[in-house]
Amino acid sequence: MARRYRSDVAPFAALAEETAECYVALQRLLMTKDEVALLSREPLHPIDTLHATSIGPILQMVAVRRAIEVDDEGIVRLDRGDVGDMIELAQRTKPGPFGKSTIEMGSYIGVRDQGRLVAMAGERMQLDGYVEISAVCVDEAWRGRGLAARLMNILRKAIEQRGDTPFLHVFHHNTAAIELYERLGFVSNNSFLLSRLSVARSEQEDPRQTAG
Incomplete structure (x- = not known):
């Protein structure tokens, strides 16, 4: 009724349907301080066992060229030995969630300047016939040189050669990124609301029960 990625891979979770039973199943997958992200078409209904915070609208785009x-x-080519640098770059540029094991989801590539990672992009969710491009980010000092477009085109070429279609997600307010993706041949496909879910305070363990 509910599924989630490992917390060190990706923050995303999903429900079979929006019912009380499915939300209870999701709550059972969460530790006390866990948080997961959930995509929905409509605002989430109040949930007794979970605390929901709206993050904002997300646009899904699919490559048509x-x-x-x-x-x-x-x-x-980036591998597990590069994860520390990848996390540091993601923290500086904030392309979206990137954990220590996100690299396990697919192929990641990047650009280094004198050893410092200054740009990267990679594959995240992989569905039947579709592969998501994610973590597209460029250090501020290196922007305006076409690095994001180059990285995306290299990834797209590899995805297409495997017979799959690239897609991606971007916040509605990130107009600069949307314009870039449109120039690269992506079009809007769906719109979702992104929410952050955690265990409600009433469901968390009372710290007095474990004190001293």
């Missing part, structure tokens, strides 16, 4: 050929000189 094939990727163009781009130069891959200077593009490096």
Whole structure:
């Protein structure tokens, strides 16, 4: 009735349907201080066992044009040895959630300048026939050089060669990113509301019960 990724991989959860039983099943998957993100088409109804915070509207975009050929000189393949640098870059640029095991979800590539990771992008959710491009981010000092577009086109080419279609998610207010994605051949496909869920205070353990 409910599923979630491991917390070190991705914050996302899902319900089979929006019913009290499914929400209870999700609550059972959460530790006291856990938080998960949930996409929905409508605002969430009040939930007794969970605390919900609205994060904002999310736009889902799907590629309708094939990727163009781009130069891959200077593009490096990222692996688990790069995770520390990837988390640091994500914290500086805030492309969305990125954990220590997010790299397990797919292929990640990047650009380094004198050893410092200054740009990256990769694959996150993989569904039947579709692969999500995520963690597209560029250090502020390196913006305006087309790095995000290059990284995305390289990823898209590989995804398309496997017979899949690239898609992505972006906040409605991030107009600069939306304009870039539209230039690369992505179009709006769906719109969702993103909410953060955690265990409601009444469901959390009373600290007096475990004191001293």
